[in-house]
Amino acid sequence: MNHTSIIGTGSYVPANIVSNxxxxxxxxxxxEWIRTRTGIENRHISINENTSDLAYEASVRALDDARLSAERIDLIICATVTPDYFIPGVSQILQRRLGCDAITAFDINAACTGFIYALEIADKMLGSGDYENALVIGAETLSKFTDFSDRNTCVLFADAAGAMVLTRGEKQSIKKIVTHAWGDLEGFLRMETYPLKQDFLTVEDKRPFIRMNGREIFKFATRVLPETIRELLALTGYDLHDLDLIIAHQANKRIIDHAAKVLAFPPGKMYVNIDRYGNTSAASVPLAIDEAKREGRLAKGELFATVAFGAGLTWGGAIIEL
Ligand SMILES: CC(C)(COP(=O)(O)OP(=O)(O)OC[C@H]1O[C@@H](n2cnc3c(N)ncnc32)[C@H](O)[C@@H]1OP(=O)(O)O)[C@@H](O)C(=O)NCCC(=O)NCCS
Structure with a gap:
């Protein structure tokens, strides 16, 4: 059967912990401001490991969890907005470092929703019957693009990686997955790049940074998080009571609390680890899934919903049975 079964997860954060x-x-x-407005207490900021290093460690752990050797992987997709280089991609670096064959490996950018997009692509590629085992990663070193003089952003973003191993099998772990986009032409959340060279002589070297209109993103996030859960339930026929856990992108504890309230979902079944990691963009969802598993919050056969949202604007989610 061309079904997608999740057979392993792994995650990794750099050792350096930075407190509020x-x-x-x-x-x-x-x-006090950071705790009460965001829920963040600590985050991990990489000193000497780049995105591919974090992704490599998370991948090794996920392969170990899946009891699968890297030679068996024939597809790597890495979701990231902070690759080591524009080229080569993190996924291509991983292909060599993990010791995979000359397989299909590519990066995608859908910001904080990146892991959900990558999961959808992997699910559909495995479903085609042309691929056997996929490694899907969300990995970021957002600290590279953080302006540490901007209080609106620097307290929020951090570094991490999470990975998942999927195989073509009998069981369909991903019950439904949805992804959406609505172009952010206003610039509510942007990671800048280099300016066009209109004058070869005078363009100064400007470091690209993340810039954000927090209030607009907060409004967007509090709308799409419950909306996506409702959309997934309507598409699958599941009920809220069927969900053992909701794993939302960890951007702000207040966004998660708000979703629990409007959905009338038990707050204790909304997974939260933002207090320890901050917002790690594409790494946030796979890191939380792996932690929830290791903490015994998610067991084999249990059903959970995951939802992410972020720059782009992008959002999406999935209902998954482990
Ligand atoms: C950024 C965020 C935490 C700010 O919290 P908030 O309660 O909404 O605060 P506001 O944006 O209304 O700003 C209130 C004040 O706090 C200030 N402020 C912002 N960051 C601050 C900080 N780290 N410390 C102290 N004050 C801060 C603002 O400058 C503003 O001051 P002003 O009124 O003098 O202009 C919140 O808007 C948020 O989480 N937005 C979504 C961000 C997000 O999820 N981004 C990633 C999406 S993937």
Missing amino acids: ATFEKIVDTSD
């Missing part, structure tokens, strides 16, 4: 107290020293903020 550090930000009190560099911008006009406080531990």
Whole structure:
């Protein structure tokens, strides 16, 4: 059968932990403000490991969990907005480092929804019957693109990687997956790039940074999170009561609390680890899935919904049975 079965997960964060107290020293903020407005207490900021290093460690753990050797992987998709290089992609670096054959490997950019998009692509490629085992990763070193003098963003973003191994099998783990986009022409959430060289002589070297209109993104996120859960339930026929857990993208604890309230879903069944990791963009969902599994919050056969949203604007989600 050309079904997609999830057979392993893994995650990795750099060792360096940065607490809210550090930000009190560099911008006009406080531990109290960050905790109460975002739910974040600590985050991991990489000192010398790049995105592919974090992705490699998460992948090794996921392959280990799946009890599958890297030679058996024939598809790697890495969701990232912070690759080591524009080219080569993180997925191509991983192909060599993991010791895979000359397989299909590519990166995608759908910001914080990247892992959901990558999962949808892998699910459909495995479903075609042309691929056997896929490694899907979300990995970021957002600290590279963070302006540490901008209090609106620097307290939020951080570094991590999460990975999942999928195989073509008997069981369809991914019950339904949806993805959406609505172009952010207003610039509510942007990671800048280099300016066009209109004058070869005078364009100054400008570092690209993340810029955000927090209020607009908050409004967007609080709308699409419950909307996507309702959409998934309507498409599958499942009921909220069927869900053992909701794993939302970890962008702000208040966004997660708001979703629980409007859906009338038990807050204790909304997974939260933003207090320890901050917002890790495409890594957030696979990191949370792996942690929920390891903490015993998700067991084999249990059903959960995952939803992500972010720059692009992009959003999407899935209902998954482990
Ligand atoms: C960024 C965010 C935490 C700000 O919280 P908020 O309660 O909405 O705060 P507001 O945006 O209304 O700003 C209130 C004030 O706090 C200030 N502020 C922002 N960051 C601050 C910080 N780290 N410390 C102290 N004050 C801060 C703002 O400058 C603003 O001041 P002003 O009124 O003088 O202009 C919140 O808007 C948010 O989480 N937005 C979504 C962000 C997100 O999810 N992004 C990623 C999507 S993947």
